[in-house]
Amino acid sequence: xxxxxxxxxxxxxxxxxxxxxxxxxxxxxxxxxxxxxxxxxxxxxxxxxxxxxxxxxxxxxxxxxxxxxxxxxxxxxxxxxxxxxxxxxxxxxxxxxxxxxxxxxxxxxxxx
Amino acid sequence: xxxxxxxxxxxxxxxxxxxxxxxxxxxxxxxxxxxxxxxxxxxxxxxxxxxxxxxxxxxxxxxxxxxxxxxxxxxxxxxxxxxxxxxxxxxxxxxxxxxxxxxxxxxxxxx
Numbered sequence: 001x002x003x004x005x006x007x008x009x010x011x012x013x014x015x016x017x018x019x020x021x022x023x024x025x026x027x028x029x030x031x032x033x034x035x036x037x038x039x040x041x042x043x044x045x046x047x048x049x050x051x052x053x054x055x056x057x058x059x060x061x062x063x064x065x066x067x068x069x070x071x072x073x074x075x076x077x078x079x080x081x082x083x084x085x086x087x088x089x090x091x092x093x094x095x096x097x098x099x100x101x102x103x104x105x106x107x108x109x110x111x112x
Numbered sequence: 113x114x115x116x117x118x119x120x121x122x123x124x125x126x127x128x129x130x131x132x133x134x135x136x137x138x139x140x141x142x143x144x145x146x147x148x149x150x151x152x153x154x155x156x157x158x159x160x161x162x163x164x165x166x167x168x169x170x171x172x173x174x175x176x177x178x179x180x181x182x183x184x185x186x187x188x189x190x191x192x193x194x195x196x197x198x199x200x201x202x203x204x205x206x207x208x209x210x211x212x213x214x215x216x217x218x219x220x221x222x223x
Contacts (some may be wrong), residue, residue: 029207
């Protein structure tokens, strides 16, 4: 079975540009999580969805960040406008109820 | 302030040595998980502990959950180069689905 799929794997953009990260969770998993990982702050939860509904977005750093989950097989994390401090690796993870979280390979974002 | 403090932050040892890494908090958790992350990949779950005092073994890895469910340790016996990676602990509070992660211990096992 395919695991969590993320695209793109690498993204280099200039400050001020819009960035969209994509995630396809494992089929049948009803929870989806977006994380950001940096050396300084480690792995931080940005937002998570349950049955496509956003449950907790308290980790979203500011209004420049938004996330959607239009259906059970697709989610996006958008940054508009992007800033150099947004440079990080962004992970998507999916999970069955109170079970193991399965992480995707991540998207390495560099904002110049 | 980190909810989960992991130590040491970095560890470099020779193949065959034993090591222990720690995950500490002042909070009580309903469960605690250990993940390993290799470069360029996402974290992969190693184990979940739920009962205070619980000990779980996974081949050469031994995981312990503190009696008060506030801390945990991971002990590796006879480390191998394949054990190299970032070891992360993560915990849930109460009935939340959210996981809080420590910053991790970066382990390097030299041949």
